[in-house]
Amino acid sequence: MKSRFLKPAWCLRTGAFRLPMHMRSATPARRLTGALLLLCCLGAHAQVPVPHYEEEEKPDTTVALPPAPKLADLQRFPTSWTDNQIFIDTASLVFGDDDTLSYTLVVRGAGGANNVTFESLRCRSGERRVLAYGRNDGTWSRARSSNWMRIVDQGINRYYYEFWIDTFCSGKTLEPKRTLLDNVRKGGRERIMSIPD
DSSP states (O other), X not given: OOOSOOOOEEETTTTEEEOOHHHHTSOHHHHHHHHHHHHHHHHHHOOOOOOOOXXXXXXXXXXOOOOOOOGGGEEEEOOSSOSXXXXXXXXXXXXXXXXXXXEEEEEXXXXXXXXXXXXXXXXXXXXXXXXXXXXXXXXXXXXXXXXXXXXOSOGXXXXXXXXXXXXXXXXXXXXXXXXXXXXXXXXXXXXXOOOOO
């Protein structure tokens, strides 16, 4: 005895599936049920491509880049744990509405070479990001990726941790400009350090 539940057949003439005879002569309700079952079977075997979107890294252009730092505007941030000299360009400070400070950072190595970056630090979350890199001719190159990075107390770059904990921020709040500059000059709120000769 043949089963009533015959598989749909492919019609070469019309290029479509044909329902079995018992489904074509059934009531409208049964035909609808059969058609739905057929669609479910076809959908189970169909390979639907899933679109894949790669996240493109784009530079942040929301913060305007400042002029190149001038020697007269550089405030030394005294440290005792690195031979590098750390400077903040006091003319570049941008105070954001979300307790974020943007600033030009100059790190001078023992050989006298300067590494210049324009960065942002967010007090609320303890994160930082690089917005641009300074060129030797005084122009800027936008950072290819300006993703926020967690600030950690680690390695020779621990001045970021000092900026967050003890210089730029009071808790999760950005310090007023006058207090912030005073903290930079002293090497932090809690420590008063002298700049070596």
